[in-house]
Amino acid sequence: MIKELLTGNRIGETVKVNGWARTFRNNQFIALNDGSTINNIQLVIDFNEYDDKTLKRINPGTAISATGELVESLGKGQKVEIKVNKLVILGDSDPEKYPLQPKKHSLEFLREIAHLRFRTNTFGAIFRVRNSLSFAIHKFFNDRGFVYMHTPIITASDAEGAGEMFKVTTLNLNDVPKTEDGQVDYKQDFFEKATNLTVSGQLEAELGAMAFSKVYTFGPTFRAENSNTSRHLAEFWMIEPEIAFADIVDDMNLAEELLKYTIKYTLEHNMEDLEFLEQRLLQEEKQKPQNQRSEMALIEKLNFILDNDFERLTYTEAIEVLMRSKQNKKKKFKYVIEGWGADLQSEHERYLVEKHFKKPVILTDYPKDIKAFYMKMNEDGKTVRAMDILFPGIGEIVGGSQREEKLDILLDRMNEMDVPADEMQWYLDTRRFGSAEHAGFGLGFERLVLFVTGMSNIRDVIPFPRYPGSAKF
RNA sequence: GCCUCCAUAGCUCAGUUGGUUAGAGCGGCGGACUGUUAAUCCGUAGGUCCAAGGUUCAAGUCCUUGUGGAGGCGCCA
Numbered sequence: 140m141i142k143e144l145l146t147g148n149r150i151g152e153t154v155k156v157n158g159w160a161r162t163f164r165n166n167q168f169i170a171l172n173d174g175s176t177i178n179n180i181q182l183v184i185d186f187n188e189y190d191d192k193t194l195k196r197i198n199p200g201t202a203i204s205a206t207g208e209l210v211e212s213l214g215k216g217q218k219v220e221i222k223v224n225k226l227v228i229l230g231d232s233d234p235e236k237y238p239l240q241p242k243k244h245s246l247e248f249l250r251e252i253a254h255l256r257f258r259t260n261t262f263g264a265i266f267r268v269r270n271s272l273s274f275a276i277h278k279f280f281n282d283r284g285f286v287y288m289h290t291p292i293i294t295a296s297d298a299e300g301a302g303e304m305f306k307v308t309t310l311n312l313n314d315v316p317k318t319e320d321g322q323v324d325y326k327q328d329f330f331e332k333a334t335n336l337t338v339s340g341q342l343e344a345e346l347g348a349m350a351f352s353k354v355y356t357f358g359p360t361f362r363a364e365n366s367n368t369s370r371h372l373a374e375f376w377m378i379e380p381e382i383a384f385a386d387i388v389d390d391m392n393l394a395e396e397l398l399k400y401t402i403k404y405t406l407e408h409n410m411e412d413l414e415f416l417e418q419r420l421l422q423e424e425k426q427k428p429q430n431q432r433s434e435m436a437l438i439e440k441l442n443f444i445l446d447n448d449f450e451r452l453t454y455t456e457a458i459e460v461l462m463r464s465k466q467n468k469k470k471k472f473k474y475v476i477e478g479w480g481a482d483l484q485s486e487h488e489r490y491l492v493e494k495h496f497k498k499p500v501i502l503t504d505y506p507k508d509i510k511a512f513y514m515k516m517n518e519d520g521k522t523v524r525a526m527d528i529l530f531p532g533i534g535e536i537v538g539g540s541q542r543e544e545k546l547d548i549l550l551d552r553m554n555e556m557d558v559p560a561d562e563m564q565w566y567l568d569t570r571r572f573g574s575a576e577h578a579g580f581g582l583g584f585e586r587l588v589l590f591v592t593g594m595s596n597i598r599d600v601i602p603f604p605r606y607p608g609s610a611k612f
Numbered sequence: 613g614c615c616u617c618c619a620u621a622g623c624u625c626a627g628u629u630g631g632u633u634a635g636a637g638c639g640g641c642g643g644a645c646u647g648u649u650a651a652u653c654c655g656u657a658g659g660u661c662c663a664a665g666g667u668u669c670a671a672g673u674c675c676u677u678g679u680g681g682a683g684g685c686g687c688c689a
Contacts, residue, residue: 161650162648162649162650162651164647164648164649164650164651164652165645165646165647165648165649165651165652166645166646166648167646167647167648168647168648168649168651170649170650181648181649183647183648186646199639212647213647214647214648214649215647215648215649216648216649217649234639234640234641235622235639235640235641236622238622238623239623240622240623240638240639240640240650241638241639241650242623242624242637242638242639242650243623243624243638243650244623244624245623245624247681247682248623248624250681251681302687302688303687339689360689362687362688362689364686364687364688365613365687366613366686366687366688367613367614367685368683368684368685368686368687368688369682369683369684370688370689371687371688371689372689375689376689377689378689473685484685484686485684485685485686486685533689534688534689535688535689536689537689538688538689580689581688581689582689583688583689584689585689586689587689596682608680
C-alpha cells in the first residue's frame with residue numbers, strides 16, 4: 140500500500156503500486172492514491188518511452204499499476220517517489236466525463252456524486268476516520284469484557300416510542316388484504332403480524348444484559364421522521380451498551396470513557412487525516428464572520444475533550460443556570476425559560492455547552508413527563524434517572540438512563556404512557572425473574588463522526604445518506 | 613411538518629434602476645514546454661439563465677406556482 144511505501148523504509152527496492160491517478164503533471168509526474176492514506180505517491184515516468192496516445196490516457200481517476208524503484212525524491216514536495224519502469228493502465232477515466240477535477244468542489248455537489256466522492260481528499264479522510272472510530276468502539280467494549288450483541292433489524296414492537304417507523308411488508312400494496320372491519324390484514328403478511336424496521340436495539344439489549352452483564356449493540360437504526368436538519372438521518376448507526384448491576388453514575392462514566400477513548404484512538408491513528416480536516420475547516424470558516432468561527436482548531440478541540448471532565452449537572456440545576464442567564468432575562472431566547480418542567484430547546488442546550496460551561500455537559504434527572512417509560516423513577520416522584528450528553532456544535536450525542544427494574548413501578552409507568560404491556564411480556568420477564576439494577580445509553584455514531592471530523596452536515600459523514608426524499612445509490 | 617435564503621457553462625461564481633450579441637476562473641479540446649507540486653504558457657469550443665405560467669414595447673433580472681438545494685426550528689441519536 141502507498142501508506143507503507145511513503146514511510147521510506149523500502150528505499151532502493153523495486154516496488155509495485157496500484158492506485159488511481161489524482162493529477163498528471165508535465166507528462167512526467169503522476170500523483171497516485173490508493174486510499175490507504177490521504178497522501179499520494181509520485182510516480183515519475185520518462186515520457187519518451189510512451190507514445191502520445193498512452194500519455195493521453197493518464198487522467199484524473201485513471202486506475203494504474205506501476206512497478207519501479209522507490210527512490211529519494213529529486214523534487215521538493217515529497218520525500219520519496221517511484222522511478223517507473225513498467226506502467227500498466229488498468230482502467231481509463233474519460234476526462235470529458237469524469238466529474239472530479241483537481242480543484243475544490245462544493246460539498247453539495249459531491250453529495251450528488253456520492254458514489255465518487257470517496258476519491259476526494261476530504262471524503263477519503265472522513266471515511267478513514269469513520270472506520271477508525273468504528274473499530275475503536277468495538278475494541279473499547281471488547282477490551283472491557285462486553286458481549287457484542289446483534290439485535291434484530293425487523294421488529295414487531297412499537298414500544299419505545301423513539302419515533303415514526305418504516306413498515307416492513309411483503310403484502311401487495313396495490314391489493315392490500317383487509318379484515319372484515321376494513322383494517323389491513325397483517326395475518327396474511329410475511330410475519331403474520333405488522334412489522335417495522337427497528338428504531339432502537341435497547342429493549343433487546345436489556346435482555347442480553349440480564350444474562351451477560353455487559354453487552355453492546357452497534358448497528359443500523361431507522362427513523363421515518365420527516366426531519367430536515369443537518370443532524371438527522373432516516374438510517375443511522377447507533378451504539379447501545381447496556382450494563383447490569385450499574386446505576387446512572389456508572390452509565391455516565393462509561394459514556395464519557397467511551398467518547399474519550401474513541402477520540403483518543405483517532406488522534407493516535409488518523410493524525411494526517413485530522414490535520415487535513417482541520418485545514419479544510421479553517422478554510423471554510425474564513426468565509427464566516429469572526430464571531431461565528433470556532434474558538435479552537437479541530438485537533439485542539441479534540442484534545443480539549445480528552446483533557447477535561449464533562450460537566451455534570453441535573454436538569455433542575457440547568458434550569459437555574461438558564462433562568463439566571465442574561466439571555467433569558469433579556470428574553471434573547473426564542474423560547475424563554477419560565478420555570479421547572481420546560482423542555483430544553485436546542486438554543487438552551489447550546490447556551491449551556493457553548494457559552495456557559497464551554498465543554499461537554501451531561502444533564503441528568505429530567506422531569507418524568509418528557510422522558511421514556513423505562514427510565515428509573517427518582518425518589519422525588521417527579522424526575523427520572525435519565526442522562527443526555529451534549530457536545531459543542533452537535534447537541535445531543537448520547538441519550539441514556541438507568542432503567543426501572545421494579546416491575547410494579549414499570550407497569551404503572553407503561554400504563555400512564557399508554558405502552559401496551561401485554562405485547563411486551565418478554566421484556567417484563569427481565570423484571571419478573573432476577574431483576575437487577577441496570578443502565579445503558581444510545582450513542583449516535585454519525586454524530587460522533589461529525590464531531591471528530593469537524594464536518595457540519597451529517598449527510599457528509601455516512602457513505603450513502605438516507606433522508607426525506609432521498610435514497611439514491 | 614414549519615420559517616428563511618438560493619438556483620446562470622461540466623465545476624465555482626459575476627451579471628448595475630428590466631434595455632441590444634450573457635462573462636470570468638477552473639475543467640475539456642488543440643498546441644508548446646519538460647523536475648512538476650491543484651505545473652506553466654498560447655489558442656479554442658462550450659449556455660433551454662431550474663420548470664411552467666404571468667406582467668412589460670422589452671425579463672437572466674419583476675410576480676405566481678412547482679421542483680431541487682442550503683441554513684434554522686420541531687422530533688431525536
